[in-house]
Amino acid sequence: MISPVRLTGSSRPLKSIARSLLSLLYPPSCALCEAELPQWDGQVCLCSACRAVLPRLVAPWCARCGEPLEGDxxxxxxxxxxxxxxxxxxxSFGSYQGNLAELIRAFKFGGExxxxxxxxxYLLELATHDPQISGAHAITFVPMTxxxxxxxGFNQTELLARRLGRRLELPVIKVLRKLRETRLQVELGGRERRENLSGAxxxxxxxxxxxILLIDDVYTTGATLAECSQALAVAGYSQIYALTLARTVFKPRDDQDN
Ligand SMILES: [Zn+2]
Ligand SMILES: [Zn+2]
Incomplete structure (x- = not known):
């Protein structure tokens, strides 16, 4: 689907020359539909048609948790x-469906x-529209064992947090630890999910x-964010904000593990 261009070394001019040469050989294409990308900024990205159909969440939403509201x-x-x-x-940027779910799965399970x-x-877009969130002092992420x-081979939430930290110029701190393996959340109901993660x-x-700003990929029942936020509060952070790429607005799909 995607051919990530990985270049080593730290010389920026050399990197950009190498990138230009590579993009002549392999014209950059949309991660989803493979349409050619006319203006490539060196990041893998989507064509405007695919971006236009991302299932973004729009207001009105819950002032607290971001759940879409009926507008009553x-x-x-x-x-x-x-x-x-x-x-x-x-x-949360969007609902966990359509091409957003496809991108997240490719990132998380496909190693992209x-x-x-x-x-x-997408997280940056949310943060820059919310002064409280972009005013966090540091960013952290949901850990794996x-x-x-x-x-x-990697923790997807850490990669997201580090990219976001660079763009917001905020430090990314590794302050959460997952103490034990837990059962896959998908096997469990809502209450069991919370128990499964309790004290984890x-x-x-x-x-x-x-x-502190906490990053996760998908918000489903909220059990993971609740447990991590609880641990951060107990440790002594006074205000905890959270961002996720997506949230389940409809019935959970079977590959979610949050
Ligand atoms: Zn596309
Ligand atoms: Zn709410």
Whole structure:
């Protein structure tokens, strides 16, 4: 699907020359439909037609958790009205379906690391529209156990956080740790998901930062973000914000593990 261009070394002029030569040999194409990309900025990206049909979420949404609302005048959803979420605010770029789900799956399960730049741009768009979120002091991410990370070769949420951190000029800090392997969330119901993850994460307080932005890929039942935010709050961070690429607005699909 995609031919990521990986160049080593640190010389920028050489990199860009090599890139130009490579793009003559392999004209850059859309990650989804393979249409040629006329203006390539060195990142793998989508053509304008594919971008136009990304299933973006639009307001009105819950002021707290970002869940799309019916537009009946309420500013928070029933779930947020009924209980305390352990984070200040969550925003998600789109619903987990269509070409966005395809991109996330290619990134996460297909090993297409080159998609990190494209996907981080969606998080950047959310952050730049929300001064509270872009005003975080540091960024962190949902961790994997060392074993799971070795098996996948990378942690997708860390790649997203690092790209976003570079663009927002915020430090990315590794303060969450996953203490044990958990069962695949897909095998479980909502309440079991929470129990499955209960106590699975621990956080370390970095006293330089109070407001922290937590990155995950997909928000399904919210169990992962709730557990991680809880651990961050217990560690001593006073304000926790969260961003995800996508959230389940319809019935969960069977490859989600959050
Ligand atoms: Zn396309
Ligand atoms: Zn809500």
């Amino acid at each position: 005048g309420a500013d928070i959803c029933a779930r947020c009205a009924g209980g305390e979420l352990p984070f200040e605010r969550l925003r 690391r080159a998609l990190a730049g494209e996907l981080a741009a 060392a074993r799971a990370r070795r098996a996948r 994460f621990a956080a370390r307080h970095d006293p330089r930062y109070e407001k």
